[in-house]
Amino acid sequence: MERQSKPLLLTDEEMRKFITEGFLILKTDFSKGFHEKLNDQLLNVYEEEGNPGNNLLPRVTELQRVFEHPVITGALTSVLGPDYMLHAHRHGHYNASEVAGEWHKDSYWGYNRMRNHHPWWAMIMYFPQDTPAELGPTGILPGTQNYDSRVFEADELDQEVKACGEAGTFALIHYDIWHRATPNTLGNPRFMLKFEFMRTQAPTKPSWNNAESEWKLPESTSPLFAQHEVMWEETWNWLTGKIGSMSEKATNDSNFIENKLNALEDDYEPVALNAAYELACCGKYGVQNLLSALHHEKANVSRLAAYGLSIAGKDAIPGLIIALNSSRTSTVIRAIFALSEHRHLAAEAVPALTQLVEHPSVIIRRSVTEALGMIATPANEIVAGLTKCLQDPDAQTRFMAGLSLARIGAPADSAVPQLEVALQDENRYVRAHAAEALRYIGTEQANKALITFLFNSRWCPTTTPANTFYP
Template sequence: MTQPILLTDAQMRQFITEGYLLLHADFAPEFHAAVQANLNEVYQNEGNPGNNILPRIPELQSVFDHPVVQGALTSVLGEGYMMHPHRHGHFNKQAEAGGWHKDSYWGHQKVRNHRPWWAMIFYFPQDVSVEMGPTGIMPGTQTYQSRVFDRDETAEEVKSAGPAGTLAIVHYDIWHRATANISGKDRYMLKFQFMRTAIPVEASWNHTEAEWSTPAELSAAVQQHEVVWRDIWNWLTGNSSAGTTEAVADRDAAQAAKWMQELQSEDQTVRAKAADELGLLGAAAQAAAPLLAQQLEAGYEPLALNAAYALGRMGERGIAELLQALSHPTKAVSRAAGYGLSIAGKAAVQGLIEQVTQQPSVNAANHAAFALGEIGAEAAEAVPALAALHSHADENVRRTAVESLGMIGTPHEAVVAGLERGLKDADSQVRFNAATALARLGSKAEHAVPAIEQALQDENRYVRATAAEALYYVGTEKAKNALLKFLRTARWCATTTPQNTF
């Protein structure tokens, strides 16, 4: 295969704002036809192979080796991205559309990342017309926990129809659904998940324009979240602290009074725009901090999101409001505060450590731990407090703490020790997060190889698979030997079926 075809700045801007891109893997038609024929045989004789779809139909690996797909995944998730062990084939003959949803984490809960730590690929091995029920995507909804659009709204829905080889790369948390297949024809969609293994230090796409600029045309469903988008862009280019507290150069601080007045509007969409504009002014609009803090309780997620991110850019005054909101009895308010604090940088770390240590509530501890992980290496002083959460009674707090340890990554010895404890946790997703975090540490996690090797025998399929990935990413001689020993025993024959046992 040729070198990966990296995304352009324009494509990355679309992914950041709309949460998806439609692409095409230009294999010969015979390739996709062979995949579909094999799918027909497997589904008819064996049923859905679930997580085993790749070894059962190994030619699918060619799809993920294709320069377009490699380039898109590298652009969004950085080099060294990991294919998640969960993958699933969707077979659709339903004449009725499925329900709008975000994918879960295999039944587990997680504070969802706005920054692209995860992505999914939807691959269609046959021509898909609108009548055949392609996957429907609601643009711009990847940062919303709630469904802010009407249940039956379809006007702004993007349907991933196209010729065989059509792919959608989507932010993991985008709202999507199966649309109605009224064609009478079979339709397959193969879903694969991928994870980032490192905080970006530079852009991983074909990056030529340093500054963020909003696309000239956005889907009508996409609401204004300039501060969110700028944060993601800056983070992806390795400049996560850009514009944390200072005003944006092309914005006039004198506009602050106008936008503060707009925060009094009865129209929540007007207030959402005003909150975003105040966020763009940064510290120049810090007088608006109390008004913005009130919007965290509005109940309208686009507004609460913009208010939280605006407060995160306003320095000490905004951080104080967010730290107070972490202890709010409403989970959505606490979560929004965590998102705002995640972009506040080093200045928020000490206050977040106090929240983790004092634990005024489960939500406060969980969302403070999340924000520390997103801050990354600048939150290294929080590692002892996060590691101490291994004994917390709430599994969601332990899940977040373990993930954040891996995202902070330093000091390595203390982080690895905390993750080794995570591999032995009673909760399977804590163990999964610990294995993922160790993979992200690479060779710095060599001390944990015996613990990772033990996790290869875990009762949970995702822990076992991710432990194997962790050994691969650690990559030392000791890790490779442990991985090879496991694979020699675990090797699975893709052509052995009930009809073909010898």
């Protein structure tokens, strides 16, 4: 059949399930022969060369067709917007072990950052062979993308969903969800090809097949650890382009607020998380209490207060700017995070934020580098700050500067000379992100620098130790 090129966008119901559960299991319709050829390529590369790591795409060329499939482009467009980025880090997981993997959230390549409840990042886990439960597919815990802690015990796995299916099945997952490799009791080779994707633009309107404007619960869900109605509704609103939407639900009921402040200190994270979001709906009085909680001696209380403040709207901005002067590094990082989620509404914070690009704390410098790209305005001041970040001694600050400049796009043209320097950086992700920044800037100067770099570093996908020159 003739392949469709137009993305097959997700429905409202699928988006509701992604928001609540943090994943979707979908399937491409490639032929059996396509996947047989893909698996032959994978086995050959792994046997002769080992894991190709970030060179997975050029070494297994059939994979490029997978990421052009309208089911995959449609799912990614729906969740991350039409200008999403395929990140330079990719990995082919090979599993033939009867031992289950450890539950984990993926790291940001060593980058220690606050995890975001909004879907700025997502992953595709693609299974190129028939993958029954016995072959050890990825196990996913629905709804746990918003939990920093493991709220489950090892023997309480009734909620686990396995990404089983025929060849061509894939899991689209929120980057921060808890997952693991399940036991492969058959012992046959099982590949799972993992690719990461980043949203480059904050949403301004729905990017899926949207028919209903108001949030409602999905018709059916997997078992969840808790209900998070306010957080889910706010995420839906955010994906439609709204900022601080829940502040419209303001209440000044002092008893309600007192109860939520007590719940914010609950040891069970889902309860405390709900309290943070509900306090954000309590207008100026709720904001004042969340700002106080941001300075709380308990790290989890402070962290969850930052999530509440990140959706609280413009009333939170002045207090968050003041918090940038805190003597406690973690408080400053959380204030930076909350400001970044307000995007252009936090433009007044930019002078204070740009002063932090030379802060002694490397963690603060990394955090502010990301935040500047999300706030994005005023562009001249932000681009000047990010150009300094490209020269930071810390590699993680430098590579986050590239991603932030990619988010800004054409207005970041003045950073092109320093991005050219970054193309020669010793760190692979600094180089990759600099190239992406040039691509998204897209001016004549940027394109010339990018094309020169790509020609000089071009890859031959058929050159291997066993096939050096001919044919």
